[in-house]
Amino acid sequence: SHPHKLDFRKSKDMCLGYIQDALLQKQWKRAAEFLTFYIESLEKDFSTEYMGPSEIIWRLGTEILCHCLHNDVKEFNSFIEQMKTLGVKRYLKICLEHAFHLLCNGQIDEAYQSLSSAESWRFGEQTTAQDKELKLIQAYRGLLDYYNWSKQKNVFLEYDKDGFEDLSVEQEMHNSFRKAAVSLKEIIQIPGVWDQFVQCYIDLLEFYGDHEEARQVLNEYAYNSKFPANPNAHVYLYQFLKRHGEPKKSLISVLKILHDIVPSHELMIDFHAMLQKSKKRKKRRLGLEVIFAALDYAGWKENVKAWSCLARQVKQIIISEKHLDWIKQEWNSRKDWWPAFHFSRYLAKQNWQENESLAYEKALVAGILLGKDCKYFKYVSRQGCKDQKKKFRMLKKFVNKHGPVYLRISG
Amino acid sequence: EDYHERCVQCSEVNWGLTDGGRFYCRTCHNVTERTREIVSSAVTSNTRIQTISKGLRKLEKNDEGWEWYVCEGFQFVLQKQAEALEALGVCPQMKDEILCNFWRRYLQKSQQAYCDRPAGESIKVLSGYESSTDMESEPERPGLLHLLPLSESDGEPLTDCSFGSSTGRVSESTSACSGSVDGTLHARKNKKDKLRMSMPMTLSFCYMALLWLRESMTLSDLLRFVVEGHIPYLNVFQCFPEKMKLYGLDLKIFCVESWPVYEEVHDKMVHLAAFLELPRFPDITESCFLHPDMLCMKYLMEANLPDELHNWTCRVVKKIHIGEADFLTLVPENKSTRKVKYDVLAAAVIVVVLKLLFLLDDHYEWLLSDFAQERNKNNKEDGPYFEFKKWYKVIKNTLDVEQKKMDEQRAKYLWRCEKPLFYSAKKKSKVLKRRQIVVNLQNQFGKLSGSWQPAEKPNPSSFQFNWSEENTDGSCFHGHSLKGVLQEKCGLLTVMNPDYWLCTVKLCTEKFCGRLAHYRDVDFPQSYHFVLRLFSFLLRIQPSCIHEEVCAIEHKLFNKKLYKKPKHNPGQRK
Numbered sequence: 001s002h003p004h005k006l007d008f009r010k011s012k013d014m015c016l017g018y019i020q021d022a023l024l025q026k027q028w029k030r031a032a033e034f035l036t037f038y039i040e041s042l043e044k045d046f047s048t049e050y051m052g053p054s055e056i057i058w059r060l061g062t063e064i065l066c067h068c069l070h071n072d073v074k075e076f077n078s079f080i081e082q083m084k085t086l087g088v089k090r091y092l093k094i095c096l097e098h099a100f101h102l103l104c105n106g107q108i109d110e111a112y113q114s115l116s117s118a119e120s121w122r123f124g125e126q127t128t129a130q131d132k133e134l135k136l137i138q139a140y141r142g143l144l145d146y147y148n149w150s151k152q153k154n155v156f157l158e159y160d161k162d163g164f165e166d167l168s169v170e171q172e173m174h175n176s177f178r179k180a181a182v183s184l185k186e187i188i189q190i191p192g193v194w195d196q197f198v199q200c201y202i203d204l205l206e207f208y209g210d211h212e213e214a215r216q217v218l219n220e221y222a223y224n225s226k227f228p229a230n231p232n233a234h235v236y237l238y239q240f241l242k243r244h245g246e247p248k249k250s251l252i253s254v255l256k257i258l259h260d261i262v263p264s265h266e267l268m269i270d271f272h273a274m275l276q277k278s279k280k281r282k283k284r285r286l287g288l289e290v291i292f293a294a295l296d297y298a299g300w301k302e303n304v305k306a307w308s309c310l311a312r313q314v315k316q317i318i319i320s321e322k323h324l325d326w327i328k329q330e331w332n333s334r335k336d337w338w339p340a341f342h343f344s345r346y347l348a349k350q351n352w353q354e355n356e357s358l359a360y361e362k363a364l365v366a367g368i369l370l371g372k373d374c375k376y377f378k379y380v381s382r383q384g385c386k387d388q389k390k391k392f393r394m395l396k397k398f399v400n401k402h403g404p405v406y407l408r409i410s411g
Numbered sequence: 412e413d414y415h416e417r418c419v420q421c422s423e424v425n426w427g428l429t430d431g432g433r434f435y436c437r438t439c440h441n442v443t444e445r446t447r448e449i450v451s452s453a454v455t456s457n458t459r460i461q462t463i464s465k466g467l468r469k470l471e472k473n474d475e476g477w478e479w480y481v482c483e484g485f486q487f488v489l490q491k492q493a494e495a496l497e498a499l500g501v502c503p504q505m506k507d508e509i510l511c512n513f514w515r516r517y518l519q520k521s522q523q524a525y526c527d528r529p530a531g532e533s534i535k536v537l538s539g540y541e542s543s544t545d546m547e548s549e550p551e552r553p554g555l556l557h558l559l560p561l562s563e564s565d566g567e568p569l570t571d572c573s574f575g576s577s578t579g580r581v582s583e584s585t586s587a588c589s590g591s592v593d594g595t596l597h598a599r600k601n602k603k604d605k606l607r608m609s610m611p612m613t614l615s616f617c618y619m620a621l622l623w624l625r626e627s628m629t630l631s632d633l634l635r636f637v638v639e640g641h642i643p644y645l646n647v648f649q650c651f652p653e654k655m656k657l658y659g660l661d662l663k664i665f666c667v668e669s670w671p672v673y674e675e676v677h678d679k680m681v682h683l684a685a686f687l688e689l690p691r692f693p694d695i696t697e698s699c700f701l702h703p704d705m706l707c708m709k710y711l712m713e714a715n716l717p718d719e720l721h722n723w724t725c726r727v728v729k730k731i732h733i734g735e736a737d738f739l740t741l742v743p744e745n746k747s748t749r750k751v752k753y754d755v756l757a758a759a760v761i762v763v764v765l766k767l768l769f770l771l772d773d774h775y776e777w778l779l780s781d782f783a784q785e786r787n788k789n790n791k792e793d794g795p796y797f798e799f800k801k802w803y804k805v806i807k808n809t810l811d812v813e814q815k816k817m818d819e820q821r822a823k824y825l826w827r828c829e830k831p832l833f834y835s836a837k838k839k840s841k842v843l844k845r846r847q848i849v850v851n852l853q854n855q856f857g858k859l860s861g862s863w864q865p866a867e868k869p870n871p872s873s874f875q876f877n878w879s880e881e882n883t884d885g886s887c888f889h890g891h892s893l894k895g896v897l898q899e900k901c902g903l904l905t906v907m908n909p910d911y912w913l914c915t916v917k918l919c920t921e922k923f924c925g926r927l928a929h930y931r932d933v934d935f936p937q938s939y940h941f942v943l944r945l946f947s948f949l950l951r952i953q954p955s956c957i958h959e960e961v962c963a964i965e966h967k968l969f970n971k972k973l974y975k976k977p978k979h980n981p982g983q984r985k
Contacts, residue, residue, distance in 0.1 A: 008668035008826050015822040033860035037823040039852045043845055061856065068859045079855060082848050 012041045012053075019060055028067040035060055042086065054086040058094065062101070073107070088126055092118060092133035099140060108144065115141040135187060139197060142183025146200040149176035153207070177204060188217065191226040198236060214240060222254075231265060234258040238267065248274055252283070259290055264297035272309050285326055288313055292330045301342065302351075307361035314368055318402050331369055342366075343376035352383050360384070360391065367399035419443075477654045479590070481597040481608070482518060484651065484665060488613050489514060491643040491650050496617065499641060499871055501626050510620040516687050517616075521606065590656035591664075598660040605682050610644065610667045615680035617642075622680075622741065623692055627700035629754040631950040632873060634671050638951070641871045644671065646828035662832050673952045677752060684743035695739040695753075702739065703728045706757030714761070714945060715806060715878045717797045717891045723764045724757075731967040733760075752960070758946040759960035763968065765942055766961075768896060769799055772912060773936040783895030796895025797888060803941070805886045809876065810945060817948075875949060913969065914962045928962040930955035 015038045022031035041053040061083070065076050080098045084091055095118035102111035118137050121127070127134070152173040159166050184201040188194050198221055205214040218240055222233040238254045255271040268290055275287030291310045294300050317323050331338075343366045351359040363380035370377065377399065384392025417424055421439040435442040493506035591597075597607070606612070614637065618630050637644045648657050648665045657665060684692075695701050707724040711717075728734040733756065742748045769776040780799040787796045827849075833842040878887040914935070919927055932940045932954070943954040950957070 006668040007670050011821050011824045011826075014818070018819070018822050029860045032856045034822065036853050036856045036860060037825060039849055039856070040825060040827045042849050042852075043827050043842075057852070061852070064856070064859070075855070079852075082851060085844075086848060 012038060016056065023060065023063060026067070028064055031060070032064050032068060035064060054083070055090065058083045058087070058090070062097070066101070073105070073110075076101070088123060089129070091121065091123070091126070092130045092137060095121075096133055096137055096140070099137075108147065112141065112144045112148075115144065135190065138183050139187035139194075142180050142187070143197060143200060145176045145180035145183065146204065149173055149180055149204070152176060177208070180204060185217075188221065191224070191228070193228060193230055194221075195230070195232050195236075198233075202236065202240065211244065222257075229261060231258055231262045234261070235265075235267065248278070252278075256286075259293070263290075263293040264299060265294075268294040269305055269309060272313075276309075276313060281323075284313075285323070288317075288326050288330055292334070295342070296334070302355065302358060304355065304358045304361060307358060307365065311361045311364040314365060315398075318368060318405055324405070327369075335369075339370060339374070343370060343374060345375040345379060348376045348379040352380055356384075360395065364395055364399070367395070368402065368405060372396075372399050372403055477652075478592050479655045480593050481591050481661075481664060484591060484648070484655070484657075484661070485608050485613060486514065487651055487655075488610070488643065488647050488665075489616055491647060492613060492617050493620075495642045496621070496628075499628075499636065501621065501628065502624065505620050505624055505626070509623050510616060513616055513620060513687065517608075517683070520687060521608075590658045590661045594660040594664060598663050605679060606686055610647075610665065611671050611676055612679050612683070614644070614671050614676045615683055618676065619680050619684060622701075625693055625695065625699050625701065627873070629701065629706070630673060630677055630752070631754045631952060634673060634676065635951055636871055638670050639871065640868045645826065646830070648832075649828055649830050657832060658836075659834055662834065666832065668826060673752075673950075674956070681741070681743065681749040684741065685749075687743075689743050692741040692743075694736040696736055697734065701753040703734055703753070703757045703760055706753060707760055709874075710757055710761055710946070710949065712878070712889065713874055713876050713949060715802065715876065715886075715888050716761070716765075717893055718889050719797075719891075719893045720761070720764055720768075723767070724760050727760055727764060727767075727964070727968065731964060733964075733967075752956075754950055755952065755956055755960045756964075758950060758957050759964050762939075762942055762946065762957065762961050763964050766911065766939070768893070769938075770910060770912070771936055771938040771942065773938055775910075776938055779896050786895050790895075793894060794890055794892050795885075797891035797893055798895065801885075802888050803938075805888075806945060807941070810948060813875075814948060911969075913965055914958060926955075927959045930958040 015034055018034045019031050019038060022028075022034060035057070038053070039057060042057065061079060065079060069075055077098075080094060083094050087094070095114060099111045099114045099118075102108075102114060115137050119134070119141060152169060156166075156169050156173055159169065181201065181204055184197050184204070187197055188201060198217065201217065202214050205211070205217070218233070218237040221227060221230075222237045227233070234254055234257050238251060238258070241250055241254065252271070252274055255267060255274070258265055258267060259271060272287050272291045272294075275283045275290065278284060278287075291306060291313065294306055295303075295310065300306050314327060317327060342362065348359070348363075351362060359380045363377050363384075366374050367377040367381070372378070381392055381396045381399075385396060419441065421436060421441070425437040426434050427437045489510060490506075493510050497503055497506055614633065618633055621628050621633065633642070636642045643650065645667055648661075651657065697704060699705065704721075704725055707728070708721055711720055711724070725734075732738060738748070739751055739753070740748060741751070765771060769779060776799045780801075783796045783798045784800070787798065790796060827846075831842050831846045833839045878889065880887045880890055914928065919929070930943075932943075940954070943957050946957050947954040
């Protein structure tokens with residue numbers, strides 16, 4: 001025990017413990033009860049401690065009110081106002097989180113108002129100290145401007161379709177656009193993860209036909225090393241380039257980076273398809289690597305499309321008898337664990353029961369990589385032949401024919 | 412109180428003092444014309460302060476209030492505490508005589524009042540206290556007063572009154588740091604001075620007075636009443652007069668943020684008694700509440716243990732001579748009597764008795780309990796035999812429930828009061844704003860959780876647990892018999908258990924580590940820890956305190972055995 005810690009402090013710490021326990025057990029009323037007794041610690045705020053009572057009360061109180069108030073906005077707002085007066089160092093943070101809360105409750109206009117008024121808050125040194133929060137507030141306000149623009153745009157398009165022309169709607173739309181564009185552009189320039197903002201900004205630019213700017217923004221977002229590695233950045237760039245009919249070469253180079261960062265990304269199938277169509281050997285080699293890498297991940301185990309891609313490519317290679325070494329290379333690092341991971345007898349049964357197409361594709365791959373005596377192939381082909389399905393008979397024939405191949409692969 | 416004329420209306424001698432300083436008869440409320448220019452007792456009312464301030468104090472500087480000294484503040488506190496104690500049933504003598512005389516003596520000895528100042532400073536003495544007429548008129552008071560040394564200035568014309576250092580010295584600048592005139596001085600006084608007046612010291616004063624009168628209140632009772640709010644301690648400055656402004660360093664002096672600690676209060680009390688050069692306190696005899704035989708009876712009842720155990724506690728008490736007046740009575744200059752803590756002593760005796768009968772080594776008590784249970788089956792004539800297991804279950808449940816309640820209450824304790832405090836005038840507005848926010852938030856969240864009310868004050872009661880024999884669920888063990896765990900030997904009932912384990916073989920020297928023994932619950936059997944925990948809860952003190960006392964008792968009890976055979980291995984059964 002700490003003899004120097006006064007009982008006041010100790011009893012408040014105990015009280016805090018009770019509040020936290022109650023919150024963890026979702027006992028909101030009990031939490032509110034103990035918070036009531038904790039509140040007087042504001043009257044002796046030990047600002048040397050990392051999280052002083054006022055911040056604690058703000059965070060815990062928000063949580064409790066969210067669950068107890070059931071949309072009593074006025075009550076909640078008055079609480080927030082008090083929190084703002086308590087901690088000027090936290091003022092903008094509170095404003096921001098309050099805005100989030102309002103957004104979650106669908107109160108977009110109120111959130112917009114809150115953000116706008118926060119934007120114009122000035123408090124001497126604090127304004128610069130809370131610069132980050134201010135930027136975020138501006139960014140989110142910009143996002144809401146985008147949201148407004150989006151609504152107005154739909155109205156505008158409706159009118160347009162019907163042949164109406166309403167200058168005021170157009171005017172509003174342009175206002176929102178301008179406000180949004182300025183704020184969004186600003187925030188995107190700061191290194192960080194701004195997926196939502198980027199997408200909205202690109203949407204704006206595309207609508208007004210500023211493709212150059214859009215392309216530049218996306219390139220920056222994806223390739224500027226100051227920004228944290230973000231798979232989505234590459235996805236957005238890819239989607240943009242695709243939309244605008246860019247040549248395959250550019251698309252492939254973008255997706256290559258995505259493959260490097262996230263081999264299990266869902267776009268790997270598209271990537272593989274593009275690579276397979278290529279005339280260049282290197283690209284097709286990469287394709288094999290890509291598809292194998294994707295199937296390393298548990299989330300892809302039952303992806304029929306992926307298996308069919310792999311099966312197709314492997315079959316092609318076998319038939320052409322060229323580039324068997326590709327398969328050998330890929331299989332080398334996988335032969336120890338793929339059999340148990342993908343081709344167990346248990347999985348054979350399960351796949352067969354649940355998804356015949358999956359079983360078919362997998363059986364093909366298994367038969368080639370592991371030979372016709374492997375458990376998976378044996379089971380599936382037997383089942384398939386029992387059911388007198390033509391393609392399984394073909395499968396069996398195929399594998400039997402190319403049987404010795406697997407020896408060379410696994411050798 | 413010095414006025415002894417018979418009332419003209421009812422012929423009684425029962426005088427009180429109105430706010431205006433006139434005498435009035437308490438029996439028939441007849442107000443006389445007789446006034447006192449000087450008030451008789453420092454502690455009885457606010458009249459004194461008002462009188463002084465009206466006549467003699469520098470008034471109302473800038474409407475900021477009176478000048479007041481720290482010891483005046485403490486005087487208020489003591490007054491309020493004494494009133495509260497009176498409301499709890501303590502005799503009025505405590506407030507009107509004993510406490511105020513102790514206080515006066517303290518002020519004199521610590522040179523805050525009633526005494527000479529070093530040469531050069533003006534001598535100001537409160538009038539009316541030292542006059543020899545006071546002492547002679549009350550011969551039946553305990554012999555305290557006539558030992559009160561007279562001040563050298565006795566007999567001088569008594570004009571001015573003021574406390575403490577000469578007012579001329581205290582400059583404007585020091586008073587800015589505190590509402591009181593000498594707050595700064597007091598706060599900076601040598602902190603090691605054990606007897607510097609403080610809030611815990613007020614309780615030492617109270618306890619000392621209670622002990623002098625041998626009232627039925629132990630120190631642990633007193634402190635429990637303080638925490639429960641029956642005795643002013645926390646935020647007691649709320650009752651200061653409006654004009655006594657409190658701020659700055661006064662806060663450090665008068666605001667508590669910790670509950671009083673038993674050992675600290677007791678320690679200060681005994682040092683205070685020595686400092687005041689008090690004589691031997693009134694004897695603690697067998698009929699006193701504080702005597703171990705009495706307290707053991709009380710605690711046995713509260714702990715829901717069989718009444719028959721009382722015979723055993725008395726035997727232990729007798730054997731080690733701790734029931735004797737010379738052992739129990741406080742003689743301030745005698746260091747050994749200073750160590751006696753009546754409540755802890757009684758609890759420790761019970762623990763030792765339990766160890767004697769049940770061994771409490773986590774084996775034997777359960778075996779014995781099963782044995783008693785067996786015997787109970789065939790037991791038709793006598794009352795039920797006491798089974799340790801049953802008792803343990805009942806007590807454990809209750810204790811767990813009560814402990815949990817107490818923990819929650821402590822977590823819900825409200826330290827702040829409506830009267831806001833601030834360190835300086837500059838901070839005032841900020842503090843008031845904060846208070847407003849706190850009140851708003853408390854209301855807001857209080858509504859959410861149902862009706863917002865601070866925990867109710869429990870009714871003051873000497874007993875925390877009440878077990879009634881009318882309970883049909885058999886949860887009261889008072890009437891149970893110990894025959895189930897005793898055996899007959901030579902016509903007497905003795906313990907079945909031939910063994911005993913000592914808590915510690917060697918007592919520490921207090922000089923080195925401040926304690927006789929040290930306690931870690933993992934080092935001892937769980938049953939022993941449980942029993943300590945029970946009494947620790949009842950007395951609101953650490954188990955180690957009781958453990959220490961148990962060690963001391965055991966050493967007295969087994970003194971001969973211990974020191975006869977030094978070869979014996981400690982801790983093993985003998």
